[in-house]
Amino acid sequence: MAENSLLEKLDGLVSRFEEVQTLITDPAVLADMKRFVKLNKEYRDLEKIVAARNEYQQMLNGIEEARMILDTENDPEMREMAKEELDTCSSRIPSLEEEIKLLLVPADPEDSKNAIVEIRGGTGGDEAAIFAGDLFRMYTKYCESKGWRVEVTDHSEGTSGGFKEIIFSVTGEGVYGILKYESGVHRVQRVPQTETQGRVHTSAATVAVLPEAEEFDIEVKESDVRVDTFCSSGAGGQSVNTTYSAIRLVHIPTGITVQCQDEKSQHKNKAKAMTELRSRIYAIEHQKYLDEIASKRKTMVSTGDRSAKIRTYNYPQGRVTDHRINLTMYNLAAIMDGEVQPILDQLIVAENAERLKESEL
Incomplete structure (x- = not known):
């Protein structure tokens, strides 16, 4: 992309950034929470682009000034400094252009949101439930390493x-944009705890x-929701099985139950x-967006069928394979300990390459 056409594109966004900057201080906007949140998100996105644009302009100016000095200056020290400046700016330009192109490609509008994650034991009976527990531990450790907060909403223990x-x-910064890659079927190959003859079994969890x-994303009418209360179940405790603290919500129009x-x-x-009910209703609409781009991008499992097999965890070989990008790693113990x-990172790189290709910037 020619420098001037990239700058033209960026200059148009600088004008919009200044406009949004003014709008988010407008009392009428502050009174409309839905509009304020939308503009605030646009402001944060444009802020990154404007910062990159300013650095890009700085590098171009640096190249121009360095060349001018080399053309007119005879002092060896000045010429040496100009050469260094020219090398620094010239080497930064290509990677900066790639960063800017990526920033100009519209991201998934939901990437900045928090996430609700559900793990279900699939084929494999008791072993599948044990593996679902292993995955939960893996995600909990990963989230801790990111400084994210994990709160269990509901669970059903395996026998x-x-x-x-x-x-x-x-809950945390940009949670959905990272965890969305985990949607799909996770397959495990190992000798189950319940196996007496040492045979390797294959189980799965979704x-x-x-x-x-x-x-403000979705309005759920109170009249559309049936509320049931019941006693909590689970490990003992003073409040368990004695008070009707557990809640079941049924959204009558869609039949969604949480x-x-x-x-x-x-x-x-x-x-x-x-919160979970709103998210499940919202996800129905969001899935239409995911389906729309499914045919264009192959790396993101959340763009299509959640029943797709995305990853295999092979314990005898200590191997983890992600089937979307044909990535195999031999550090299964570390991965199961939260180092995912x-x-x-590899999935994000692959998807960004596809996003750039599809945008043809």
Whole structure:
């Protein structure tokens, strides 16, 4: 891309940035929360582009000044400094152009949101539930390393350990944009704890990652929701099985049902369940967006079928394979201990390459 055409594109966005900067201080905008949040997000996105544009302009100016000095200056020291400046700026320009092109490609509009994650034991009975528990531990450790907060909403324990199903929310910066790559079928190959003859079995667990919907993203009418209360189940405790603190919400128009029994307070359980219900209703619309780009990008499992097999964890060989980008790593123990960032980094790189290709910038 020619320098001037890239700058023209960026200069237009600088004008919009200045306009948004003024709008978010307007009392009329501040009174409209939905509009304010939308403009605030646009402001943060444009701020990154404007910062990159300013650095790009600085590098171009640096090249121009360095060349001028080399053309007119005879002092050896000045010429040496100009050569260094020219080399520095020239070497930074290509990577900066790639960064800017990527910033100009529209990202998934939900990337900055928190996430709701559900893990379900699939084929493999007790072993699948144990593996679902292993995945939950892996994600919990990963989220801790990122400084994200994990809160369990609901769970159903397996008979030999782990979980038949566990649903939890993850709160932090840009959570959905990173965890969305985990949606799909995770397959494990190992000798189960329940196996007496040492044979390797294949089991699976499914992971679904939903963007957490805010109140202003989707309006759920109270009249459309049936609220049921029931006693919490699980390990003993003074409040368990004695108070009706657990909540089940049924959204009558869609039939979507969610429940939360993790908190001792009925009020807190209802608030958590309501967030999950909104997110599940919102996800129906979001899925249309994902399906729309599914045919264009192959790396992101969340763009298509959640039943797609995305990753295999092979314990005998200590190997993890991500099938979307044909990536194999031989550090299974570390990955199961939460070190999944190297896999996610490769998926992000692959997807960014596809985003640039499809945008033809």
